[in-house]
Amino acid sequence: MSLEAPGFGFELIARDGAARRGRLTTAHGTAETPAFMAVGTAGTVKGLLPEQVAGSGTEILLGNTYHLMLRPGAERVAALGGLHRFMQWPGPILTDSGGFQVMSLAELRQLDEDGVTFKSHLDGSPHALTPERAVEIQALLGSDIAMVLDECTRYPATLEEAEASMRLSLRWAERCRRAFRPRSGHALFGIVQGSVYPALRQACAEALTGIGFDGYAIGGLAVGEGQVSTFAMLEATTPALPAEQPRYLMGVGKPADILGAVQRGVDMFDCVLPTRSGRTGQGFTRRGQVNLRNARHKDDPRPLDPDCGCPACGRFSRAYLHHLFRAEEMLGPILLTLHNLHYYQELMAGIRAAIEAGTLADVAAAFAEQQAAGDLAPL
Amino acid sequence: MSLEAPGFGFELIARDGAARRGRLTTAHGTAETPAFMAVGTAGTVKGLLPEQVAGSGTEILLGNTYHLMLRPGAERVAALGGLHRFMQWPGPILTDSGGFQVMSLAELRQLDEDGVTFKSHLDGSPHALTPERAVEIQALLGSDIAMVLDECTRYPATLEEAEASMRLSLRWAERCRRAFRPRSGHALFGIVQGSVYPALRQACAEALTGIGFDGYAIGGLAVGEGQVSTFAMLEATTPALPAEQPRYLMGVGKPADILGAVQRGVDMFDCVLPTRSGRTGQGFTRRGQVNLRNARHKDDPRPLDPDCGCPACGRFSRAYLHHLFRAEEMLGPILLTLHNLHYYQELMAGIRAAIEAGTLADVAAAFAEQQAAGDLAPL
Numbered sequence: 236m237s238l239e240a241p242g243f244g245f246e247l248i249a250r251d252g253a254a255r256r257g258r259l260t261t262a263h264g265t266a267e268t269p270a271f272m273a274v275g276t277a278g279t280v281k282g283l284l285p286e287q288v289a290g291s292g293t294e295i296l297l298g299n300t301y302h303l304m305l306r307p308g309a310e311r312v313a314a315l316g317g318l319h320r321f322m323q324w325p326g327p328i329l330t331d332s333g334g335f336q337v338m339s340l341a342e343l344r345q346l347d348e349d350g351v352t353f354k355s356h357l358d359g360s361p362h363a364l365t366p367e368r369a370v371e372i373q374a375l376l377g378s379d380i381a382m383v384l385d386e387c388t389r390y391p392a393t394l395e396e397a398e399a400s401m402r403l404s405l406r407w408a409e410r411c412r413r414a415f416r417p418r419s420g421h422a423l424f425g426i427v428q429g430s431v432y433p434a435l436r437q438a439c440a441e442a443l444t445g446i447g448f449d450g451y452a453i454g455g456l457a458v459g460e461g462q463v464s465t466f467a468m469l470e471a472t473t474p475a476l477p478a479e480q481p482r483y484l485m486g487v488g489k490p491a492d493i494l495g496a497v498q499r500g501v502d503m504f505d506c507v508l509p510t511r512s513g514r515t516g517q518g519f520t521r522r523g524q525v526n527l528r529n530a531r532h533k534d535d536p537r538p539l540d541p542d543c544g545c546p547a548c549g550r551f552s553r554a555y556l557h558h559l560f561r562a563e564e565m566l567g568p569i570l571l572t573l574h575n576l577h578y579y580q581e582l583m584a585g586i587r588a589a590i591e592a593g594t595l596a597d598v599a600a601a602f603a604e605q606q607a608a609g610d611l612a613p614l
Numbered sequence: 615m616s617l618e619a620p621g622f623g624f625e626l627i628a629r630d631g632a633a634r635r636g637r638l639t640t641a642h643g644t645a646e647t648p649a650f651m652a653v654g655t656a657g658t659v660k661g662l663l664p665e666q667v668a669g670s671g672t673e674i675l676l677g678n679t680y681h682l683m684l685r686p687g688a689e690r691v692a693a694l695g696g697l698h699r700f701m702q703w704p705g706p707i708l709t710d711s712g713g714f715q716v717m718s719l720a721e722l723r724q725l726d727e728d729g730v731t732f733k734s735h736l737d738g739s740p741h742a743l744t745p746e747r748a749v750e751i752q753a754l755l756g757s758d759i760a761m762v763l764d765e766c767t768r769y770p771a772t773l774e775e776a777e778a779s780m781r782l783s784l785r786w787a788e789r790c791r792r793a794f795r796p797r798s799g800h801a802l803f804g805i806v807q808g809s810v811y812p813a814l815r816q817a818c819a820e821a822l823t824g825i826g827f828d829g830y831a832i833g834g835l836a837v838g839e840g841q842v843s844t845f846a847m848l849e850a851t852t853p854a855l856p857a858e859q860p861r862y863l864m865g866v867g868k869p870a871d872i873l874g875a876v877q878r879g880v881d882m883f884d885c886v887l888p889t890r891s892g893r894t895g896q897g898f899t900r901r902g903q904v905n906l907r908n909a910r911h912k913d914d915p916r917p918l919d920p921d922c923g924c925p926a927c928g929r930f931s932r933a934y935l936h937h938l939f940r941a942e943e944m945l946g947p948i949l950l951t952l953h954n955l956h957y958y959q960e961l962m963a964g965i966r967a968a969i970e971a972g973t974l975a976d977v978a979a980a981f982a983e984q985q986a987a988g989d990l991a992p993l
Contacts, residue, residue, distance in 0.1 A: 565661040
């Protein structure tokens, strides 16, 4: 537990190889790790009521600073009592710094030593994001875990480009650390950059540890470099991070990516895949991904995943889900988002139990075998 | 209770003037009347899980034959166990005959004595709907209450046009009655047409009563003729219908329309207003309609309707609902559909209680006064 953020804590409960079973404590309660954070971009996990999100086993959400600063605005959210109250999510919330989405969504963006200026993709209004403002916005939102502003190094990048970008992110990290005003149970995480260069990743991890954060994220992966490279970077990075603090792999990923990252010492994840895929008809199952828009489901009375206990699989047929997607009915995305989040959270619960039992390698092997078996045979 | 449909029944519990308090009994349970049926067009009340629909106080749904016959298809729904199982709605379902939507949605429609042929608005495929096929489709869907195929007389129509159309609908009604195969708890309703001509309405009601149905709908209103004319037609029609059978005003309406129709002896209603308006940001409240997209709500921490006990008003602010609609988040339509359905069902519950207490006139006066007061003053 860091001195700067009293009340925030991370407890290690068990280990299995490099994998860790832990518990985050925040101003808004706890989250068991390894944890999957559902993405609630603009103050809502798309299509779900808060109790449906909680019912999936989700304990901690991610909110996007870029979206919330533009609409409804950080000062407005603060005046309305903060993000937890605004969206009626009583549990922990982590917010990103906004930097990643400025780079992927905003227009006319200009980056210099001070920070980044850009125009909103919504209405063209001008905005600036500096390390200090990123920390201020996240305090206005009232998130339990804030992230430093960093530059997500583009991929591919030369060693020189990657180092220059990483050094800029380090200078911004120091400014964020100075700007962060500790409140009980609230935390600030640093972000390790360094592209696909192990030496840069290690140097960045050591420099961030020197500054001192409540947790450490690993950024700039899952941006096109592939799973092999992602895993290699984790192997270079996690040993250089303090064992007693949480580690968060940003924006990852598919179930197999998460499993492999846990085996390499990662504690926290977020990804739009279960929610975004749920909206487009892609279901995650114990037998791999299933596209419910496919005509082969139109007469199938079986549930999407016979082994799933979610509100969709417990009652509705593939034929019904297929119908909802073909008819562009809102209930299709709702049910499949519910299912996918349940699937992800059941995966995380299984991972946590396996670490406690020292059987994570067996669970990983069984997972790969199940996925390879493919979907149910046609009726 | 009619001999043709054993198990289906309508019990009159109380009267207050022409208003009736009753109870429908069907193969899938009961519904208290006056009842508002939520519209579940294509096998789903848009945006809501079945338990959310039931949680609003909704006891009976309406399904649209036209939509379901085209997609997923009546034979497919039957093979999957019927509409109740398909959409997991355990309570009563009424289906319309498809005729109204053929006339408003389908392409290249041709109507003659036998029925109507048309091309699907989805894929241009050719279809035919006859009185016999309309009854067959509704049996395949497994609805508890089926409607006869009728021609919804266009508005305006001359007396001669309206009578010719009404006579065709009567001949179709007879064919539907002959084609209907009684199953326990299932019912067939006739439909009174006759445009805005009281004598035609009365003649149609008497002719339908002569054929004999389990209930009687009043069709072809709320198509542009205005509330005064609608109420005048009800006053001409309901006295000509059997007192011991249920009466259903199709496609109506706004809260004030429903209240006035109950006062004129109507027992059942359906309307897309609460659900469709919920999707576009229009909320129904005790103080009239409120447009949540309006900027005056963006900083308002108050609930949409402080007197409402729905899942939206109990927790979320107008500012949050406004944000969700501005950000085009699915949760906006979900929450406002939930609210609007709750509002409608609380209105119906109040009407039922008032009939039992003999105070419907007082409740109607108080309703008009509340609505006239207008929305909450700005903060």
